[in-house]
Amino acid sequence: MARKKQEDAPKGSPAWMSTFSDLMNLLLCFFVLLFSMSTVDAEKFQQVMASIQSSFSILPSGGSALDDGVLISSGVSQLSELSQFYTSMGMNTDGETDTNDKDTEAHEQVEAEKLKESEAMAEYIEQQLENYNLTDEVELITTSSYVSLNMNGGILFDSGKDELRPEVLEILDSISLILLDYDGYVIEVVGHTDNVPIHSAKFPDNTMLSMCRAYSVYKYFVDVCGVDPVYMKSSGRGENVPVADNSTAEGRAQNRRVEIKIYNSFTTN
Numbered sequence: 001m002a003r004k005k006q007e008d009a010p011k012g013s014p015a016w017m018s019t020f021s022d023l024m025n026l027l028l029c030f031f032v033l034l035f036s037m038s039t040v041d042a043e044k045f046q047q048v049m050a051s052i053q054s055s056f057s058i059l060p061s062g063g064s065a066l067d068d069g070v071l072i073s074s075g076v077s078q079l080s081e082l083s084q085f086y087t088s089m090g091m092n093t094d095g096e097t098d099t100n101d102k103d104t105e106a107h108e109q110v111e112a113e114k115l116k117e118s119e120a121m122a123e124y125i126e127q128q129l130e131n132y133n134l135t136d137e138v139e140l141i142t143t144s145s146y147v148s149l150n151m152n153g154g155i156l157f158d159s160g161k162d163e164l165r166p167e168v169l170e171i172l173d174s175i176s177l178i179l180l181d182y183d184g185y186v187i188e189v190v191g192h193t194d195n196v197p198i199h200s201a202k203f204p205d206n207t208m209l210s211m212c213r214a215y216s217v218y219k220y221f222v223d224v225c226g227v228d229p230v231y232m233k234s235s236g237r238g239e240n241v242p243v244a245d246n247s248t249a250e251g252r253a254q255n256r257r258v259e260i261k262i263y264n265s266f267t268t269n
Helices: 017-036 042-056 083-089 102-132 164-179 206-224 249-255
Strands: 138-142 144-151 187-192 232-236 257-263
Touching: 017 187, 102 138, 102 144, 102 206, 144 164, 164 249, 164 257, 206 232, 206 257
Parallel strands: 187 232
Antiparallel strands: 138 144, 144 257, 187 257
8 A cells, every 4th residue: 555645744833832932921021010010119110111111102102101191091190109109008298197088078068968957857846846735745856867856754654664654645646747747767766764773574674664665655656646667666775875864863854765766868768
């Protein structure tokens, strides 16, 4: 059998060798760049960038340093003193942490808007309380987050109990009409007590007593007055948030209270 004639081999180096050589060159350039940047030497970095510019024309208008323009047209401002930037990042000229004045100003503007809304709510609620002759029974407190209708615990409950007194139900009916005007706003009922210890089968401590009292008010608003429970909640703080001195009878009477907080639209959402 005749032997098949072998085809002539192509002249020159194989095709894969050219691709491999290009890859090696790219890797070399990559590691040279990494090395030059890791030393954070501004002069050396500028020299490297000038070399790259002369080969690939990265920097515009023949620039050879960082402070000549914009790098690769990315829109990022270049730094003339790269090493100084790395060593003093986040510091001002005095070496202290630099605060963002724009963020602070924005926060103050938001707080001002929140307080403005709460004050408008309080003005309306105060007018309604006057219409219902409740200005003596309800104290109005305004913050940037909510308007609070505070009621003395002695009016709502007998000592050591969480059942609403019958004579206070008419007052709660009137307050519920105000709450219904703020449908969709978060409303929280918070109970507070004085620091006189309590221990009974139903209430092991003041925290439990305050929670049960707040829940009694909450249930009345929801079950009887028709306030939407989706936006209602209740909690008890016991003796932990006093507003007066517990060493006097008058102070303890002020601390025994129930707060009905209507949160504004900023804190509701």
